[in-house]
Amino acid sequence: MESPLIMAVDLGVTNVKAALVDRRGQMTHYDERPTRMEAGTSGVAEVLVETCREILGKAGLSTRELAGVGCAVPGCVSPDTGVIVASATPSWIGVDVKQPLEQSFGRTVSVEGDGCAAAIAAYTFGPTRGQDHLLGIHIGTGISCGYLPDGRLLRGAGQAAMEAGHMPLFHEGRSCSCGHRGCWEAHAGGGALRRLLVEYRQAGHEIPELPEELAELALEANDEVAVRIWQEQGTVLGLGVAVMLDILNPRTVVFSGGYSRSWSLFKKSLLKTARERALSRNAEAAIVCAPNPHRSALLGAAVTAVRLQGPADFFVDGSHAAS
Numbered sequence: 412m413e414s415p416l417i418m419a420v421d422l423g424v425t426n427v428k429a430a431l432v433d434r435r436g437q438m439t440h441y442d443e444r445p446t447r448m449e450a451g452t453s454g455v456a457e458v459l460v461e462t463c464r465e466i467l468g469k470a471g472l473s474t475r476e477l478a479g480v481g482c483a484v485p486g487c488v489s490p491d492t493g494v495i496v497a498s499a500t501p502s503w504i505g506v507d508v509k510q511p512l513e514q515s516f517g518r519t520v521s522v523e524g525d526g527c528a529a530a531i532a533a534y535t536f537g538p539t540r541g542q543d544h545l546l547g548i549h550i551g552t553g554i555s556c557g558y559l560p561d562g563r564l565l566r567g568a569g570q571a572a573m574e575a576g577h578m579p580l581f582h583e584g585r586s587c588s589c590g591h592r593g594c595w596e597a598h599a600g601g602g603a604l605r606r607l608l609v610e611y612r613q614a615g616h617e618i619p620e621l622p623e624e625l626a627e628l629a630l631e632a633n634d635e636v637a638v639r640i641w642q643e644q645g646t647v648l649g650l651g652v653a654v655m656l657d658i659l660n661p662r663t664v665v666f667s668g669g670y671s672r673s674w675s676l677f678k679k680s681l682l683k684t685a686r687e688r689a690l691s692r693n694a695e696a697a698i699v700c701a702p703n704p705h706r707s708a709l710l711g712a713a714v715t716a717v718r719l720q721g722p723a724d725f726f727v728d729g730s731h732a733a734s
């Protein structure tokens with residue numbers, strides 16, 4: 412009998428997350444561990460496979476009993492080959508993610524960029540389900556995006572569209588992992604915030620190292636500096652959103668990624684900037700945060716697997732998404 416579970420993996424720059432996803436989009440056997448980027452691509456693949464094997468062991472399942480296997484990775488991926496065609500981490504460009512996973516699992520594995528994965532999760536589950544002209548903005552260490560004008564992802568001629576994280580928003584701005592300066596994500600992504608926090612500490616402020624700790628400080632202690640940093644990050648995010656509102660004219664914009672767990676802290680300044688700076692006829696798009704934004708790409712990895720391997724009616728009810 413076919414198993415009603417999908418193995419979903421979200422390979423991030425900081426952490427590897429994996430879980431089994433059922434037909435309602437709910438997750439079990441969730442696991443998360445450091446990516447170990449320093450071990451190179453083969454080391455990263457090892458962590459990934461190891462994590463999945465442990466989950467299957469705990470669930471008492473073999474890979475053959477799964478309905479599908481899907482993996483989200485940072486950057487843009489060719490959906491046909493599973494090769495990373497664009498990435499903020501230059502050494503990952505040209506890396507074949509699909510082949511080593513398929514070898515290890517002994518079955519087909521679907522691979523998708525994390526921004527696209529998060530966008531199709533928003534299209535499949537939750538309050539934004541089925542909405543066309545849907546733009547997903549996924550913020551982790553970097554910023555990746557996915558756009559569905561009509562239920563399908565906009566790919567571009569070379570499968571590398573929607574690299575909005577590398578919009579050159581600032582002339583002579585901060586250096587970016589892509590080798591350029593002034594990219595949106597070099598100022599507004601999670602990695603950018605970590606670097607900003609280092610500068611604050613060097614300037615003598617008692618500010619924590621991690622964005623999640625900064626969020627705690629702002630929410631629980633209402634710390635003035637912490638609150639202001641989040642507001643400023645929202646403003647810089649809003650500038651990029653304004654550009655995309657004018658270029659794509661989306662109906663709905665859905666934020667996701669670990670960084671978006673702090674949505675309440677940067678939402679106000681983001682919305683204000685985006686609506687002020689976009690042309691007024693484009694400024695009215697709904698701008699929301701996904702439920703469980705830190706698990707959007709993981710859920711999207713499962714949706715990708717279903718789209719390419721599973722039965723089209725696999726997901727029975729999207730309204731109970733990803734708890």
Ligand SMILES: [Zn+2]
Nearest residue numbers: 577587589594
């Ligand atoms: Zn860049």
